[in-house]
Amino acid sequence: MSAIRHALTTKREDDFAQWYQEVISEAEMAEESGVRGCMVIKPWGYGIWERIQRLMDDRIKAAGVQNCYFPLFIPLSYFAKEAEHVEGFAKEMAVVTHHRLIADGQGGLVPDPEAKLEEPLIVRPTSETVIGAAMARWVQSWRDLPLLTNQWANVVRWEMRTRMFLRTSEFLWQEGHTAHADREDAVEETLRALEMYRDFVETELAMPVITGEKPENERFPGAVATYSIEAMMQDGKALQAGTSHYLGTGFAHAAGIQYQDAEGTQQYCHTTSWGTSTRMVGGMIMTHGDDDGLRVPPAVAPHQIVILPMLRDKPEDEELLAYCEEIRKELAGMSALGERIRVLLDKRPGKATQKRWTWVKKGVPLILEIGGRDAASGQVSMLRRDKLWNDAAKANFVGMPKEDFLALAEAELDNIQSALFVEAKKKRDENITRVSTFAEVAAFFSEDKRYPGWAEVEWARPTGDELEDVVQQLKALKLTIRNTPLDAEPVSGACIFTGKPAVEKIYIARAY
């Protein structure tokens, strides 16, 4: 096979942000919609999201959580009940004030002043308030607990600066909401959801993450504790890929979620909420993409294998297509990663190399190119997308007999899934640096380092003003505290901010 050029014009090392946009555009995942802050998710991007939904939903259901659907609109008064919560969202919500348009007399349309709503409606930025109101109706006795619900929905947070998949005014997500009899059960659920996210993201998206608790200043508005999974992107920045909140009894008090315990006493529930969103797609791109475009882990690839016949617009094409179809059929009957293999035979007209680049940029895990001579001699030529470039910067197509490929295909997809995870974890681990003083933190993140990664430090977990002081110092360096890892070994040093004996480890990083 001939040497092939890079598929993108921007390399990661030159301009990561530009590279990201280019991957999305060249892989035809999404595009600006013309509506401020909202994107159009195109078939390849949506296909990946559908895979994510299916696999996450299986886990949610397996945990005994039931899907429901709650209203898009939340009356203003619901929001006003939860003061601290509103504070956190009040600056970025879409407000519906009218329910009708009329002609403006100049050929245009305007909201009808006669159809002004008595109470404005908020387009949900998250659904704690409206789901809390439902829970208050559904929970009567301790027998009704735990109440485990989830919804797949669109939410809107008015964002000034948007970036596709990572931060858009409207995005798609799942939000789990649960009510429990006591603190212990609610905290357990919060951590169960977090572990579900870790397992999902690491297994299906092949993205290694750190599970941990967010610092006080980064808590979800109204939460008692917020936990996150944090992934490192290839530019060294952190991406919060999912969060799980223990909400205490605050939301239950606001919404009146009460139950009668076994002794007949009225008690307030302890609630949790947890969510992941289309943001995970952005994380997947920035974890696995290379200078040729996207690389999709097989578990979430809409097509795991694409067969590309090298059509020549000649009568022999018929034989070639028959050979390809035979392979397609065999593959479609096989399983990998616990499911039927998703294989596409791309019969569209067009030059084979151009078509190959289309699929390379889309990140299909395995590409099979098959020419007339291959068909005649029972061969195929296989490209593993995760190994597209070898050291000599040549495409590593591997030719082999059809039977060998069929015997290999299932294992190959499994291998790609693990290889992507191993590669990403190695990169991540290499880019976490232990740092002992604040001066070292500043040096570590100094301007001359392009993609510095994360600093691992010990601190005394300051609170209140002392914490605020730390946050401001970090902010001056464009840094944030990501989380305190849950599984960390005990610490022994001094807090890099206060000099007091440290109590735990945290990660510091620039973040999306």
Add this chain to the structure above:
Amino acid sequence: MSAIRHALTTKREDDFAQWYQEVISEAEMAEESGVRGCMVIKPWGYGIWERIQRLMDDRIKAAGVQNCYFPLFIPLSYFAKEAEHVEGFAKEMAVVTHHRLIADGQGGLVPDPEAKLEEPLIVRPTSETVIGAAMARWVQSWRDLPLLTNQWANVVRWEMRTRMFLRTSEFLWQEGHTAHADREDAVEETLRALEMYRDFVETELAMPVITGEKPENERFPGAVATYSIEAMMQDGKALQAGTSHYLGTGFAHAAGIQYQDAEGTQQYCHTTSWGTSTRMVGGMIMTHGDDDGLRVPPAVAPHQIVILPMLRDKPEDEELLAYCEEIRKELAGMSALGERIRVLLDKRPGKATQKRWTWVKKGVPLILEIGGRDAASGQVSMLRRDKLWNDAAKANFVGMPKEDFLALAEAELDNIQSALFVEAKKKRDENITRVSTFAEVAAFFSEDKRYPGWAEVEWARPTGDELEDVVQQLKALKLTIRNTPLDAEPVSGACIFTGKPAVEKIYIARAY
């Protein structure tokens, strides 16, 4: 088994509307949300919708249509482009005018006057305009056609009178949108979607429907032709359960969807759109429900079989549960209707008869009651929900050896699916009456007939003022023209409205 009482307090024949609400409430499918016109879809209702989504989505994908996601918000200017279309929707849209709230100084919140949008945003009532804008970007050449897209989304139409599942301000649906090179191809797609709906609704929801073209006055705003599937509810009213529109080139002109044909000439696309919604769930209830509650066709039942151990809170329970679990496992490994059987072992505490009624009201196709003596003797007791009441008004539980039931289960679920369809079709056909004059129409729908069904008449397909006159005459009797069936035999009589020679058959009915 003992005789069992009716599960609902309202019978269909006494008050159909009240019965409908009661079924939804007793089956725990949905409830009012506290947000005007919006419902909360509860796990059982949402589980049915998830089944519908899955099965419909399979058909959509099999037709080569690709799922995308488009913005929730549509700028007012997009709407203003399509005059006729706006006219049809202008009276019922939610309008976002602000993007921030501020404190009102009295402890409440108000839209921030400083954060008024320059251009109001409409919460999509349907997405032709915003998808048309995307199509204009995506289509360049005849090679890009046909362009076949679909999205699963929530939409909002401000409704004054709402009824759960049938007419809510926010509802869930799928909307297909396609662009084609010419009229022929677009009309073919319109009819393909219609046939897909017919097949889906009849096969999976066991709801017989008439496929046909809507009269001119009932067309979708901006459409050249609108087709529908019409189902008859048990009160004789019609329910439009899905629509498919041939939009001509009107939307393409408004949005600029143009392509270069093979000869290099710029042409406007012919577009289509087609949709089905959570309304289908309402149709399913009113087609199959009986005086004991819901009956769910096995193809869309979240649980197809529920096993109810008759627990006695005694040590023997353990043996009983082991026996039940063994049966559950065997069933879970079997397939019916092309998929794995969905079976639940309901181990919750509580009286067996109460639990039985919970599942009867939810309409689970097969209920297995198993007591300690059954476990000891290898028996089960089976209830087919579709045959709950025999002529003697007794529950027809049938006892049999476990092995017999396991050998029977797959076929039994298939049988229930067909039996529900056959029963509904028989009822529907019996309630369609051929009528030859307008006076007969009036008599047929006279006040003393509770649930008259549909009238089948011939007409000359009047247009313009003549049609308007017909529509008004019917409106006075609270009647509408449903559709002109596609597969009708030629007609030979006179138009019941104008006396002219008839050209086709139509159905007249009261409708939801």
